[in-house]
Amino acid sequence: MCLRENSAPVAALRRARRRAATGALLAAVVAGTLLAGCTSTGTDSDDERGQGDGRRDERTSAPPTGSVLAVKIDNVSAARPQTGLDAADIVYAEQVEGGLSRLMAVYATRFPEAVGPVRSARETDLELLRQFDEPTLAFSGAQSKLLPLIDRAPLHAKTPGDADAAYFRGDEKPAPHNLYVRPGKLIDSPPGADALTTGFRYGPAPSGGTPEDSRTVRYPAARFTFTWSDDSRSWQVAMDGRATVTTDDVRVAPATVVVQYVTVRASQFRDFLGNNTPYTQTVGSGRAEVLRDGRVFDAGWERKTAADGTDFTTTDGEPMNFAEGQVWVVYAADRS
Secondary structure (H helix, E strand, O other), X not given: OOOOHHHHHHHHXXXXXXXXXXHHHHHHHHHHHHHHOOOOOOOHHHOOOOOOOOOOHHHHOOXXXXXXXXXXXXXXXXXXXXXXXXXXXXXXXXXXXXXXXXXXXXXXXXXXXXXXXXXXXXXXXXXXXXXXXXXXXXXXXXXXXXXXXXXXXXXXEEOOOOXXXXXXXXXXXXXXXXXXXXXXXHOOOOOOHXXXXXXXXXXXXXXXXXXXXXXXXXXXOEEEEEEEEOOOXXXXXXXXXXXXXXXXXXXXXXXXXXXXXXXXXXXXXXXXXXXXXXXXXXXXXXXXXXXXXXXXXXXEEEEOOOOOOOEEEEOOOOEOEEOOOOEEEEEEEOOO
């Protein structure tokens, strides 16, 4: 994978283009949230809602050539081992109902044959995906009151109802933990590293940092542990105390892990049991910890608007470089 510092002019042009739509999208989000109210029900019980209903003509159009693919991936024990997780350029981990976690894997430089298990979208995903230029979002569905917001978002939403040929059910796990997507059936070819308009920089590590063998991030009902491996020069992932290995028997091991402290607040959406859906706020600023090369670096983060990527800086105010390879971003509630 090539270095990506020189992609900044391309990213700037794409972000300028996207900002024009930000006001309209935010207005739609506010309106949709008010309509949702505090008694909305659904989420995982509504995974299949919105499939094949022809909600808008644009959803059947082909994604643009430069579109990244984002896939919502199930992350409960019944869904593991996952498929295609090792091939993602970026994996985002977010908190969902009941203190559990869900993943969003972003693919730009290569597509695996299949990815999954695929699960439902959340309101948080819409803000997170605004940093990309017309991304394609593969997901199993969403609760009915969130669907209008997804319709208005500047992305290509692809459920099994929109792209039936791209999805299939596996026979090794029970439903709903057995839905998979074939990326090559959604997008002809990977768009390349320039499509990763995240604001991330790659290069040599800064000076300083503290030696780190292992770091654990805890959610109320889930946990992620990253253990440094000198042999592979990467952080081996374990989730809920078990090593993360794909169905192809590949150990998932990113080169860089970001623990990003953010505001996690209650949204206006609830699941069918009445549990509130957390909203992870990825626009703003705060603190972070960057794990690379067997060390942990204190850092700051800033994302000015939803159309921007996220800038990470060292404690000296210099840009924070990541190591080349897969990046995991784990969103943790900032309780400081």
